[in-house]
Every structure is written in C-alpha cells, then in structure tokens.
Amino acid sequence: GENVEQHPSTLSVQEGDSAVIKCTYSDSASNYFPWYKQELGKGPQLIIDIRSNVGEKKDQRIAVTLNKTAKHFSLHITETQPEDSAVYFCAARYSGGGADGLTFGKGTHLIIQP
Amino acid sequence: NAGVTQTPKFRILKIGQSMTLQCAQDMNHNYMYWYRQDPGMGLKLIYYSVGAGITDKGEVPNGYNVSRSTTEDFPLRLELAAPSQTSVYFCASRETAQETQYFGPGTRLLVL
Numbered sequence: 436g437e438n439v440e441q442h443p444s445t446l447s448v449q450e451g452d453s454a455v456i457k458c459t460y461s462d463s464a465s466n467y468f469p470w471y472k473q474e475l476g477k478g479p480q481l482i483i484d485i486r487s488n489v490g491e492k493k494d495q496r497i498a499v500t501l502n503k504t505a506k507h508f509s510l511h512i513t514e515t516q517p518e519d520s521a522v523y524f525c526a527a528r529y530s531g532g533g534a535d536g537l538t539f540g541k542g543t544h545l546i547i548q549p
Numbered sequence: 550n551a552g553v554t555q556t557p558k559f560r561i562l563k564i565g566q567s568m569t570l571q572c573a574q575d576m577n578h579n580y581m582y583w584y585r586q587d588p589g590m591g592l593k594l595i596y597y598s599v600g601a602g603i604t605d606k607g608e609v610p611n612g613y614n615v616s617r618s619t620t621e622d623f624p625l626r627l628e629l630a631a632p633s634q635t636s637v638y639f640c641a642s643r644e645t646a647q648e649t650q651y652f653g654p655g656t657r658l659l660v661l
Contacts, residue, residue, distance in 0.1 A: 436608065439591070467648045478553075478639055478652035479592070486648075524591055528648065534607050535599065536582055537650065539591030 437462045437529045441540025449548050454515055456543045458525035459507040467528035468508045469537070470499060472521045479524060483510070512545075520547045550575050553653035555640050561659045562630040570625040570656050572640030580643045581623040582650065583607075583615065585636040592639060598623055599645075630660045 438461040448454045466487040471479035485492045485499045492499050501508040512519055522544050526537040556571045579600045584592035594607030598617040612634060614626040637657050641650040
C-alpha cells in the first residue's frame with residue numbers, strides 16, 4: 436500500500452518568517468495530495484490540496500508544490516502568524532485500486548514564536 | 550449545516566466492554582470514513598463506505614465493525630474493547646465527485 440513520510444516532526448519559526456513542511460509518498464499511482472491543519476482538540480481541516488496533473492497551487496499565504504518524478508510534495512506558509520500554530524498533516528490518495536481513503540503522514544507541529 | 554458530528558466526545562471503557570461510536574453528516578455525502586489517530590501519529594483508515602448498504606475494510610479493521618443503513622449515519626462498533634484501541638477516532642465524509650474529506654471533531658476513547 437501507500438506510505439507517506441513527513442518532515443520535520445516539529446518546526447519552530449519566528450512570526451513573519453516562512454515555514455516549509457515536506458512529504459514523500461511511495462506509490463506513483465497516488466493522484467491527490469491534501470494538507471490538513473489540526474488544532475488542539477479538533478478534527479483535521481483541509482487547508483489546501485493538489486492533484487497529480489498540477490505542479491503548484493497557491494492560496495494567499497499558503498502554497499503547495501508537487502514533484503511527481505521525485506514523489507514528493509511540500510507545504511509553504513509565508514508571513515507566518517500566531518494563528519498558524521497547529522499540527523499539519525500531509526496525505527495521499529491512492530488511485531490504483533483497493534481501499535478508498537487517505538494515507539496520512541505523522542504530522543508536523545508548527546510553532547510560531549512571537 | 551452541522552457538517553459531520555460525532556458522539557460521544559470522550560469515553561472510558563473497561564477491557565472487554567463494547568460500545569458504538571456515532572457519526573452523522575447532513576451534507577448528503579455518499580462516502581464516509583472512520584480513522585483512528587494514535588499519539589504522535591497520522592490518521593489510519595479503519596473502515597469506509599461508498600454509500601448506504603456498502604462498507605469495506607481499510608488499513609486497520611481488526612476489532613471493529615461498521616454498518617451503513619442510511620446515507621447520514623455511519624456508526625463504528627467495538628465489540629471487545631482492548632487497551633490497544635485507546636485512541637482518538639475521527640469520522641469523515643465527502644461527495645462522490647469531490648476529493649475533499651470533511652472531518653468531525655473526534656471521539657477520545659480510553660480503554661483501561
């Protein structure tokens with residue numbers, strides 16, 4: 436099945452700086468890559484996603500890039516703010532048959548230092 | 550719309566007890582999912598359903614059962630609770646033609 440690796444596990448940045456979180460996936464048949472933000476005690480919330488036919492997608496301060504050849508994708512957050520502090524998960528959806536659903540990375544705890 | 554709702558929010562079970570985690574969505578989504586999240590880990594798929602009357606196993610189905618008698622509801626059943634089932638359980642749903650999954654707030658389960 437699919438395997439998703441996520442790095443780093445913890446990331447601390449100064450407010451206003453940029454943050455980058457990286458993920459790799461194992462199966463080239465995966466075609467959908469969402470990023471979720473999870474605040475303490477809450478369920479994951481989608482912040483941005485990208486499909487395998489697109490290399491980059493941007494939404495205000497958040498961007499995601501995808502390199503299909505290398506099988507990795509990254510989340511970029513610019514001009515970080517205190518409310519960006521949370522745990523971020525990358526995921527991949529396998530389209531090659533078998534169970535539907537997402538395979539998640541282990542998460543990155545993003546800490547924004549004032 | 551309330552979105553995806555889950556009950557209870559928190560529960561303590563003794564080993565061997567059984568319980569049902571409730572999940573409901575009011576968005577008329579055909580696809581529904583159950584995930585578990587262990588500390589410091591990503592979510593793992595337990596079971597999913599592509600519509601009423603249809604369920605299938607995910608990555609970690611052992612010790613759980615599901616049913617889908619209506620489009621709205623997708624309960625998860627634990628028959629003989631074990632300490633290894635201590636986790637946070639999330640339910641999610643999506644439209645058939647869309648990839649985005651919407652998650653509920655989770656149920657925290659402690660098995661002692």
